[in-house]
Amino acid sequence: MLFENYNPMEKKMFQIMNQEGEIIEPDLMPNLPREVLIKMYRLMVQTRETDKKALLYQRQGRMLTYAPNIGQEAAQVGSAFVLEKKDWMVPAFRELGAWLTRGADLKKIYLYWYGNEFGSQLPEDIRILPVSIPIASHLQHAVGIAWAAKLQKKDEVVITYFGDGATSQGDFAESMNWAGVYQTPTIFFCQNNQFAISVPRASQTASETIAQKAIAFGMPGILVDGNDIFAIYVATMEAVKRGRSGEGPTLIEAYTYRIGAHTTSDDPTRYRKNEEVEEWKKKDPIDRMRKYLMREGMLTEEEDKTIALECASIAEEAFKYVEANGDIALEDIFKYQYKEMTPQLKEQMEEYQQFLKGRGEV
Amino acid sequence: MLFENYNPMEKKMFQIMNQEGEIIEPDLMPNLPREVLIKMYRLMVQTRETDKKALLYQRQGRMLTYAPNIGQEAAQVGSAFVLEKKDWMVPAFRELGAWLTRGADLKKIYLYWYGNEFGSQLPEDIRILPVSIPIASHLQHAVGIAWAAKLQKKDEVVITYFGDGATSQGDFAESMNWAGVYQTPTIFFCQNNQFAISVPRASQTASETIAQKAIAFGMPGILVDGNDIFAIYVATMEAVKRGRSGEGPTLIEAYTYRIGAHTTSDDPTRYRKNEEVEEWKKKDPIDRMRKYLMREGMLTEEEDKTIALECASIAEEAFKYVEANGDIALEDIFKYQYKEMTPQLKEQMEEYQQFLKGRGEV
Amino acid sequence: MAVMNLLQAVNETLRQEMKRDDRVVVFGEDVGYEGGVFRATADLQKEFGTDRCMDSPLAESAIVGVGIGMGINGMIPVVEMQFMGFVYPAFNQIICHVARMRNRSRGRYTVPMVIRMPYGGGIRALEHHSESTEALFAHIPGLKVVIPSTPYDAKGLLASAIRDEDPVIFMEPKRIYRAFKQEVPEEEYLIPIGKAKVVKEGQSITIISWGASMREVLKATEMAEAKGIYPEVIDLRTISPIDGETIINSVKKTGRVLIVHEAAKTNGVGAELVSIINEKAFLHLEAPPTRLTGFDTIFPLPKGEHHYIPTPERIVNKITELVNYLT
Amino acid sequence: MAVMNLLQAVNETLRQEMKRDDRVVVFGEDVGYEGGVFRATADLQKEFGTDRCMDSPLAESAIVGVGIGMGINGMIPVVEMQFMGFVYPAFNQIICHVARMRNRSRGRYTVPMVIRMPYGGGIRALEHHSESTEALFAHIPGLKVVIPSTPYDAKGLLASAIRDEDPVIFMEPKRIYRAFKQEVPEEEYLIPIGKAKVVKEGQSITIISWGASMREVLKATEMAEAKGIYPEVIDLRTISPIDGETIINSVKKTGRVLIVHEAAKTNGVGAELVSIINEKAFLHLEAPPTRLTGFDTIFPLPKGEHHYIPTPERIVNKITELVNYLT
């Protein structure tokens, strides 16, 4: 129903809660108890505070390149919130909120951005793939995981995240097409944050919306206000239902904005106007939910401050842990390349160890 | 207008002449004099006869792998007929009719399939790129040529041919997308012949039509009866007009059928029913035009026979020439790899020539 | 024992492995209903159903990329590239993910996939149908690269590849798909990946080759023997990781080496072999380890292809040259 | 003479070539309005307009594929891969078309394109941002592969690459993009592609390297000189086609060779160099031509990267080992 009502050819954007935190589609508003709403809110705040700390550490030279999520928290948390433990998430690199929502340990996440591969070694029961940097390439994995679930009759769905820029890559089209042909339970979740580094959405594709691209692959597509956590939640829920009931894949375009830089190496003032950023700041997804919660009497100023402080200190603790435990052992470079080290790797490692030993460095 | 009337979301197929050679859309029928119609017809027959001879030679072991065009002549001739000398054609490997229409020498074409690179060395004034085998990869070149024309303000349009299978490749989507963004004068001409080797169209993509895929890239798409040379001619003409007037790219889906095998190495009886083939034979594009011409009094039985005989003998002569002149010189393997031979190539060639000399083979 | 050609051995092994382990799935272009353009997967869909042997859309990057996901979610995908010349659209997936997933995730996720592909020239084919670019894969850490040269080896190596928990590029020399038959045991057996095979012992010179070229090498060896030269012949079998030990043992004995491959010369696998030999057996060398290979050109269309692949005559010629080096 | 770093030299050369020849167009991801993530194309769009310097959609296969078409229709595209680690989606276009169009059409169509890409490790970057896979290109007939190691070379080589009628892979060592400045003439000059440069004469051993590693090599050379060892240092400059002559002349003099590269060892360009040296200077060798390279692993994330790239200390250590070999 939802997907028929929001036919992508009509370019309507699905929204439940407006910029003021008012519910404008009460019929579609999910019926969630306060604890759940607060949990969602807290996850968004945790995401924001984690970003802020990371940016701070980065400026202090304690953290490396980092890709901030500011402005996109609703899209990330609202969508991942729908998934069950058994489901899979196949991320790109700007989905911190989704990682946290799925229960990934912040220490691992910071460890990754700290430059240590062990950051990607999540425990078995957290079904998140490692950060995938080659744009759009991981969408294929999401189709494969979903197809394998379907073939093995496992009740699992897969969500995969990517940006507006990613839709230009061949891998985007190929994976959408495959998912369409084999009706895999894949949710293609595009965070359209209006930019691929410096390139604006309009220069990326002439398609009127990204949601419309679904038509080329025979699946439903929907344009959703990405800063409205309820709309995101409901749209993803519907897509997950489709997946679970064998109806196949769905494309969700979460219309949002990257408030921060592309990464800490980027200077967005070179390519976009501050006014635009300010306009979008008014649509901040966290502010919006805060307004809603306060209006509904579910959150006080006091409680809100406490949440922010708690989240900030969780981030701080996690990073401290990482700084103290972030180094790697030499063998780890070699040990995981294959199940067993090849003779070449053994030889290379031993020769190097010998060299270090000769210099008293090991 | 045409593209609005045949909105791809409605799945209507554009047809001017029906299976019986009757004009069912007289308003859209192009106003072409008899000579032109006979020229078109002759090109289709030349294509058919060239195929038939090639298949014969192949069975006799005189010709190598060959990809026949039988059933697709209208799509090929009708579309290429619209182009001017200055325009470009970027083929895949199953467009014989288009090659001939653009004035490529049949000797060159046969030479290529005979296994000699000189077959791809067309004269400067014939703007056809070589056969491109990696599926969909050449679409990118078509966009580049068109973009270069636009940037250099040259009044050239580019047509590129590909099959239904090609639409699954990332390169298809990337090039369509680029053409949409930069509004290049590219005509994406899909010969949907219902199969990619053994894989039927329905297993290739869940998109309702291939024409619909245009929506994902912000350009018009149209579904055309690929066995109706007039509909193909008119649709391509409209697309070319768009290109020339700076309105950008167009996707044309020519709905047709591959009557023969994929190539001479293929046995289609393994994967498709004879009844299906027989059904499609009734829609033969050459028969259809013959019926039209005869009904209109533009062609007699006699004339028709003469045309077929002439075409067959042209093919025969061309092949005889190729058999007599098809060998290559050893240096040619080395000479064209770079503008100038690298020292490595020189050395390799000389060493080998030395070896041959030693055995009295050179 | 059944007598079969290399293609049948591949088909038979796929069948056996699919029976043995229902996590094994086979897919690729035309692989399902039609059973592959070479018929390597013939009848597998009939036997195991459309959930075990599937036709894919025409998209190599997806075939590999989707396979990665299937591997992560409990399956063992054995995918086909219709020809080696069509693997390049999948390079990003192979280099960035297939080869890296294990190390990237420190063992959390692995890709136990096999990527099969017919390769090599000599079948009078169109462009891109004659490629031998094993060296590209051999430079990528995280991949294993295996090439059989006989039906017997094809079975044992393919079974090992499928059971290997690391990704394996399995290249099938299509020139000899149907060239000869051999007795192949019906029961399962494994040939270890990472081990070369001394196919023929000798002492005059070590010849290293693999895949279809093994036949030319063995013919050349007979011709050399007629002249009183006794080559030791090594079939590399695994291109990556290379079995240095077997090679070095042989070179220490013979002091002379000829490497024969069909791929272009520059930066081919021959170069790596020469380097290993230098590094490990320098003082035993009585002549420069030498390569006889394809030219640094694209593989010619059929009218030129007979020039490209090293013939037994050219091999013998080189053998003689090397055996006479400085003596 | 202006004093500039390597990045500025690239930028300046692009500007000069765009001025010289209006067929030259520059495009790629973020290359236009923003001037590139490294600023290599800074201000070019401002200066030459949006018809000469363009932002592309995010699609490497298209960047190269579209470039091919532009080359065929009269332009000289100089395209950027944002990082070498992102070139793999374009491999099909590069291998199947860029490298082959000339030979395929027997000279009728050519691809006078330059594919620029920052490469190499040592900048504490995320995964895929530290690649050095020049060997993959070096195995493909039809490509030229060029790597500068100084601002001066960058200018002369890039200008040559743009004017070359064959396609050139132009790899820029990003570790030294801004590492040091040099006097670079303002006027045009060309450094020939296909020629290596003897950077320092010596007699104890020949060291061959390229790109950013040249710095470590030169530091190691100083350290060696302090010990009384006098290496001859060759900057390869062109990785394909290799300048065998310069190398062989040097090896004939020194008898010993160390090749230093940052790429993985197996099947790296070092292997080809060892092989050429064997084939052409075997009798002059006093020690095995030896490689000091990256490991056969993926390039580690920042916490491990200092282990990967050969350091001056490791280079000196190897130099000493080789100079003392059997003496």
Ligand SMILES: Cc1ncc(C[n+]2csc(CCOP(=O)(O)OP(=O)(O)O)c2C)c(N)n1
């Ligand atoms: C194949 C590939 N090409 C280029 C890059 C460099 N790159 C990193 S992020 C990025 C832009 C991505 O834009 P989008 O998909 O919209 O995601 P966002 O950064 O906005 O979240 C680019 C070009 C890359 N990572 N992978």
Ligand SMILES: Cc1ncc(C[n+]2csc(CCOP(=O)(O)OP(=O)(O)O)c2C)c(N)n1
């Ligand atoms: C990249 C690539 N993969 C696989 C092939 C092998 N192949 C040749 S033709 C073909 C099917 C093409 O189907 P379609 O695009 O519909 O064109 P048609 O043959 O029907 O004209 C395939 C898979 C190829 N040439 N290139």
Ligand SMILES: [Mg+2]
């Ligand atoms: Mg974006």
Ligand SMILES: [Mg+2]
């Ligand atoms: Mg087809």
